[in-house]
Amino acid sequence: MTTFSFHNSIADIGEETWDALVHRPDCGLDYPFIRYGFLHALESSGSVSIKTGWQPFHLVINDPEPVGVMPLYVKQHSYGEYVFDWAWADAYQRYGLEYYPKLLNAIPFTPSTGPRLCLSADLSPPQQAELHQAAAQALTQVCRQHKLSGWHSLFLDTDSLPLLRGDGVKRRLGSQYHWFNQGYHDFDDFLSTFSSRKRKNVRKERQKINQQAISHRFLNGQQITDAELDRFYDFYQITYLKRGRSGYLNRDFFRLLCESIPENLLFCIASKDDQDVAAALYLQDSATLYGRYWGSLEAFDSLHFETCYYQGIDYCIANGLKRFDPGAQGEHKIQRGFKPIETWSVHWLAEAGFDQAISQFLAEEETMMREHMAALEAQLPFKADNPDGRDAD
Known part of the structure; x- marks a missing residue:
């Protein structure tokens, strides 16, 4: 019999159980952000907690194991979600309803x-298809039991998208900008x-x-020293302080990442006159x-583009990676x-009363998003006879 249990800490589930299901590098399932080490670092550092408005409530499906x-x-x-629903929350408030708390399936x-x-x-x-649908039903039931306004699954992979469905479940289209390796020999290629x-x-x-x-140098989680990690964290905080607030993540989080998943981390550090002046953190x-994440001591011409984009493209080409997701x-990308x-x-x-309004909003938003993406496609820098950036050879 299939049962569903919910846990207020990923540590209650355990690394062996969690990673046995999410981390299988031998078959290409090695997405780093859902690994136990990443999510546990968020919780144990205090970056994710009830105090920060992120109460862990992880789902385990048992059958019976x-x-x-x-x-x-x-x-x-x-x-910290990057799929913006502030307008939905405002609409709830105008009608005297509570939008928060809500249930979120995301990293x-x-x-x-x-x-x-x-x-x-x-x-x-x-x-697997049956369990996806059952999970959606379990989330709906939990929301009703605990008086949560609803549940949301963000940045869902396309294989799972048609499976996570049910009555009232709606899709929302967004857009990002990614680089794809077409077998390039080097950056000039x-x-x-x-x-x-x-x-x-x-x-x-x-x-x-x-x-x-x-100049730039790359270090993985095992290679970076405490002093270099401190400087990176200073750069990270400077970026947020320029916007008038502190970063979401604390230094302990980055230290724990270096300890738990060092092979997935890549620090790109920029130096001038033997002094580190900027850094970016990648995962792979x-x-x-x-x-x-990125930050710098001061503004250097084109340094952000070099550290966050061009160095990453160089690394992908040199190491045979197929795709670069820069955030x-x-x-400008x-x-x-x-x-x-x-x-x-x-x-x-x-709240069924919002069903029609939300559906109409999402349909209109999707139309505008597709038009916007088409306009951006026309601005890509590739030659007219090579619109996808493929190697002509």
Whole structure:
């Protein structure tokens, strides 16, 4: 008999049980953000907790042993999600209803598409489809029992998207900008697919780094020293302080990542005159590089583009990675060869009175999003006879 249990700490589930279901590098299932080490670092550092408005409420599916897990949080706000529902919360408030708390299936502070319900490899496709639908029903039931406004699954991988369904479950389209490796030999080979003017612009930006005598080095989680980690954290906080607030994550979180999943971490550190002046943190798996956090001591011309984009592209080409996900937002990525891609979330709201309004909103939003993505496609820098940036050879 299949049962569902909910847990207020990932430690209650345990690393062996969790990673046996989510982390199988031998078959390409090595998405780093859903690993126990990443999610446990968020909780044990205090970055994710009841105090920060992220109460862990992870789902385990048992039959009778664990056959599935899902990262879940009871949210008291919508910060750190990157799928914006502030307008929905405002509408609830105007009608005297409570939008918070809500139930969230997502990776905190991580707008990166990936698996959101991980199931045993021993299950057949029909069994997996059945459990996806059963999980959706379990989330709906929990929301009703605990008077949560609804549940939301963010940045869902496309394989799971058609499976997580049920009455009232709605899809929402979003967009990001990703780089795809078409078998490039080096960065110049990639640039050879650009139109002449766009190619010159990128080369000028990279030349400015040399003119400022800035160099870069990569370190993984095992290689970085405590002093280098401290400097990276200072850079990270500076970025947020410029916006008038502190970063979501504390130093303990990054230290714990270095200890728990060092092979997935990649620090790109920029130096000038033997002093570190900027840094970016990437995560990686067997196919994809993920750009996450960045900061610098002062403004250097084109340093953000070099550290967060061009160095990442260089790394992907050198290491045979297929895709580079540099993070949310930033239409300036289009001119640098990052293509608009679809992202998806699914939503269920308990208040039936909003059903028609939300459905209409999502339909109109999707139309506008597709038009916007088409317009951005037209701005890609690739040659007219090579619109996808493929190697002509």
